[in-house]
Amino acid sequence: MYDYTNLDAYLDSHLDESIAELSKLVAQPSVGAQNLGIKECAELVAGMLRKRGFATEIMPTEGAPVVFGERKAKSDKTLLFYCHYDVQPPEPLELWETPPFEPSLRGGKLYGRGVGDDKGHIVSRLFAIDALLNEYGELPCNVKFIIEGEEETSSVHLHEYVLNNKERLKADGCIWEFGGVDHEETPIQYLGLRGICYVELSVETAATDVHSGIGGSIFPNAAWRLVWALNCLKGPDERIRLPGFYDKVRKPSTRDLELMAALPETSAAYKKQYGVKSFIKGLTGGVELRVEEVFTPTCTICGLTSGYQGPGSKTVQPAKASAKVDFRLVPDQRPADVLEQLRRHLDAEGYSDVQVELLGGEAPARTDPDDPFIKLVCDTALEVYGKPMALLPLVGGSGPNYPFVHDLGLPVATAGLGHPDGRGHAPNENIRMDLYLKHAKHMARLMAAFGR
Amino acid sequence: MYDYTNLDAYLDSHLDESIAELSKLVAQPSVGAQNLGIKECAELVAGMLRKRGFATEIMPTEGAPVVFGERKAKSDKTLLFYCHYDVQPPEPLELWETPPFEPSLRGGKLYGRGVGDDKGHIVSRLFAIDALLNEYGELPCNVKFIIEGEEETSSVHLHEYVLNNKERLKADGCIWEFGGVDHEETPIQYLGLRGICYVELSVETAATDVHSGIGGSIFPNAAWRLVWALNCLKGPDERIRLPGFYDKVRKPSTRDLELMAALPETSAAYKKQYGVKSFIKGLTGGVELRVEEVFTPTCTICGLTSGYQGPGSKTVQPAKASAKVDFRLVPDQRPADVLEQLRRHLDAEGYSDVQVELLGGEAPARTDPDDPFIKLVCDTALEVYGKPMALLPLVGGSGPNYPFVHDLGLPVATAGLGHPDGRGHAPNENIRMDLYLKHAKHMARLMAAFGR
Numbered sequence: 001m002y003d004y005t006n007l008d009a010y011l012d013s014h015l016d017e018s019i020a021e022l023s024k025l026v027a028q029p030s031v032g033a034q035n036l037g038i039k040e041c042a043e044l045v046a047g048m049l050r051k052r053g054f055a056t057e058i059m060p061t062e063g064a065p066v067v068f069g070e071r072k073a074k075s076d077k078t079l080l081f082y083c084h085y086d087v088q089p090p091e092p093l094e095l096w097e098t099p100p101f102e103p104s105l106r107g108g109k110l111y112g113r114g115v116g117d118d119k120g121h122i123v124s125r126l127f128a129i130d131a132l133l134n135e136y137g138e139l140p141c142n143v144k145f146i147i148e149g150e151e152e153t154s155s156v157h158l159h160e161y162v163l164n165n166k167e168r169l170k171a172d173g174c175i176w177e178f179g180g181v182d183h184e185e186t187p188i189q190y191l192g193l194r195g196i197c198y199v200e201l202s203v204e205t206a207a208t209d210v211h212s213g214i215g216g217s218i219f220p221n222a223a224w225r226l227v228w229a230l231n232c233l234k235g236p237d238e239r240i241r242l243p244g245f246y247d248k249v250r251k252p253s254t255r256d257l258e259l260m261a262a263l264p265e266t267s268a269a270y271k272k273q274y275g276v277k278s279f280i281k282g283l284t285g286g287v288e289l290r291v292e293e294v295f296t297p298t299c300t301i302c303g304l305t306s307g308y309q310g311p312g313s314k315t316v317q318p319a320k321a322s323a324k325v326d327f328r329l330v331p332d333q334r335p336a337d338v339l340e341q342l343r344r345h346l347d348a349e350g351y352s353d354v355q356v357e358l359l360g361g362e363a364p365a366r367t368d369p370d371d372p373f374i375k376l377v378c379d380t381a382l383e384v385y386g387k388p389m390a391l392l393p394l395v396g397g398s399g400p401n402y403p404f405v406h407d408l409g410l411p412v413a414t415a416g417l418g419h420p421d422g423r424g425h426a427p428n429e430n431i432r433m434d435l436y437l438k439h440a441k442h443m444a445r446l447m448a449a450f451g452r
Numbered sequence: 453m454y455d456y457t458n459l460d461a462y463l464d465s466h467l468d469e470s471i472a473e474l475s476k477l478v479a480q481p482s483v484g485a486q487n488l489g490i491k492e493c494a495e496l497v498a499g500m501l502r503k504r505g506f507a508t509e510i511m512p513t514e515g516a517p518v519v520f521g522e523r524k525a526k527s528d529k530t531l532l533f534y535c536h537y538d539v540q541p542p543e544p545l546e547l548w549e550t551p552p553f554e555p556s557l558r559g560g561k562l563y564g565r566g567v568g569d570d571k572g573h574i575v576s577r578l579f580a581i582d583a584l585l586n587e588y589g590e591l592p593c594n595v596k597f598i599i600e601g602e603e604e605t606s607s608v609h610l611h612e613y614v615l616n617n618k619e620r621l622k623a624d625g626c627i628w629e630f631g632g633v634d635h636e637e638t639p640i641q642y643l644g645l646r647g648i649c650y651v652e653l654s655v656e657t658a659a660t661d662v663h664s665g666i667g668g669s670i671f672p673n674a675a676w677r678l679v680w681a682l683n684c685l686k687g688p689d690e691r692i693r694l695p696g697f698y699d700k701v702r703k704p705s706t707r708d709l710e711l712m713a714a715l716p717e718t719s720a721a722y723k724k725q726y727g728v729k730s731f732i733k734g735l736t737g738g739v740e741l742r743v744e745e746v747f748t749p750t751c752t753i754c755g756l757t758s759g760y761q762g763p764g765s766k767t768v769q770p771a772k773a774s775a776k777v778d779f780r781l782v783p784d785q786r787p788a789d790v791l792e793q794l795r796r797h798l799d800a801e802g803y804s805d806v807q808v809e810l811l812g813g814e815a816p817a818r819t820d821p822d823d824p825f826i827k828l829v830c831d832t833a834l835e836v837y838g839k840p841m842a843l844l845p846l847v848g849g850s851g852p853n854y855p856f857v858h859d860l861g862l863p864v865a866t867a868g869l870g871h872p873d874g875r876g877h878a879p880n881e882n883i884r885m886d887l888y889l890k891h892a893k894h895m896a897r898l899m900a901a902f903g904r
Contacts, residue, residue, distance in 0.1 A: 267492065293666070301758070313652075
């Protein structure tokens, strides 16, 4: 065991200064969806890197700029941090106890929009770097930061940026933007993300809505067309009906199942948290539920809209109807394949009148649970958190990890300051001070160990 | 042919006064859905009847009061007029060229909310009575008016009112609240109305919406439940799947088909007016289209709502979903039967989680096209309109004619001042002055002939 007493002591005694720096960053709005403060925030972040001796560039994309920073060390190992400086919109404002862009520290928590997602991660990682520089005068390994500004708006230009900067982003391991502990304070290692293919289906059958007394018997009805088209995508058996959809699905390995079996039971917590009475597909709990949750692809209706939706009755035959549908993809499915299968299936089933618009696509990607880099991240966490990280081979959500895993060939590990009541994307987003400090201690240890 | 020169001369020379009276009635808002001016309007209407020597009562119901008026004559024949004094909400106000409750006469038309539906009918019928009283000093037949205040809100208390007042409402024939001419200026005799069973289907699968990355694979999805439940009501073959639904459907008679065949072609006009590219069930036009339009019952989705409906994407699994569905019924179907069939079918198909709320129900009813009263209405129209009335055995819309036909045993005929661009229920509702005058002339002739 190495001695991190000095690193820890530095971090313990400089927490207030780091929180002051984080508060400055949170006070700078950077709402991508509202095009608010993006440029200013990129400059602020670049300045924070420069202050630590990072060679820094603000690199334009077709969308928000990417902040890239690199600090070399006397080491042949390079660690890449992926973060983002953009945040979710703060609305609804009235539900915030303190204003979203005026960070507020109370009860051991810092509140503000983006405090956890993802500005806290940026600053606690820089805090770890401060401790290392204070202790050694230099970093134990080469460190690179890629801090994008479109994570909350589907990272639409990130893949292209990565492909255009493969040499610049070259590294030996990548720490992802998020991470944290679960309800039992167990730190979680998320090893993979599902992909996504998010589409809007829409159909228009007439120029205007028609009185249902006139049109009901003889005109096509947009809402019915939509219902039938959706029904041909998935039936009550939950089987997705696109021909070829399951062809590239990789079954969980024996190792995956072993890891899933080691995770805690979730069924009771899910039922309580979401008010769900029972699960689908006859699932009741146990490892079967956990495996089904992440290792199967989905076809989810996220929204439906058509015709009259107010109180009481209106006798109208709708001219338009639309649905938001998201397919969550597992390795080795690809959004482009699903999009093509969807169009072909709708046409084959007689729904060529149903339009398909792609609203977002990301491929799934995973890192090997037994990669040495994952082991290092877990080993360095153990001492800080006092218990081993739980390894999740795959989680249900999606994110832009595919280019890091498959184009850069990196093992991608998660580590972070998140906690179950952090309210990411919601009012009163917050981080816990103790976890902020733990994440900095973890990252300081990781960089020290990685460079050895 | 009788001589109506004096009656016509009176009506021609007193049109301005009648329009002034109508304008006063239109200026009194009476929006049932907004509980606006109902009582005041009932009193205004009762005063107008009293002025013509009608014994008048404002009779309470559980909802809006019914105005009943009766004027006896030296005749054993009684004519009953069914009208309503309530109007549709005027919104959206910004689309009115002149304010909805400030009647405006321009280009030979009177504009205002309720001017055609139904206040113009009330006042033009009273105008006909003025002409008769002026000419003869008394009415040629007994005349009764039932003028309700809930027609625009499904006439929920009318059936009970009729059942409780069968003696009072006794008559030999009934003139319905609406009527008018088509695009070719042909007056139309609508002989029947379809019934309706309007329901809201709703399903709730969780206490809150859930991130689609978490719930998609294992939680029930309200939107999917709704889609599948709807799909089991009617498939793309347009056949309604409720067992027993078609059992009481009466096929059109030979006489019905003969009348339908005599009507003008509608396919091109429909396509143009509504922007519909083609009809369902392989229909292309001709008598088949017209028969299918009214003689088959329907199951129409009037609205769909669930989850995220804004721009772009939101990855959410909806906890709630609902649909407005209207069944149009043909003789001898009944709304209560359909409601029961619907509940039973949903349960049988595994959708007992789908709630059904009845939002409105009316039974279908028809009058025999060869009833002598219908002949009289048509004969008296011929001289005024210069062409024979077209007889429609049944129309696609619904209304509360069932208690008049089946509980009071009356032949119900339509006659009115409507025209195709009258914009009922919409901004800039209007009536044509020439048709207002013609309707009064027609009604004066009808009462004179009926009493003979």
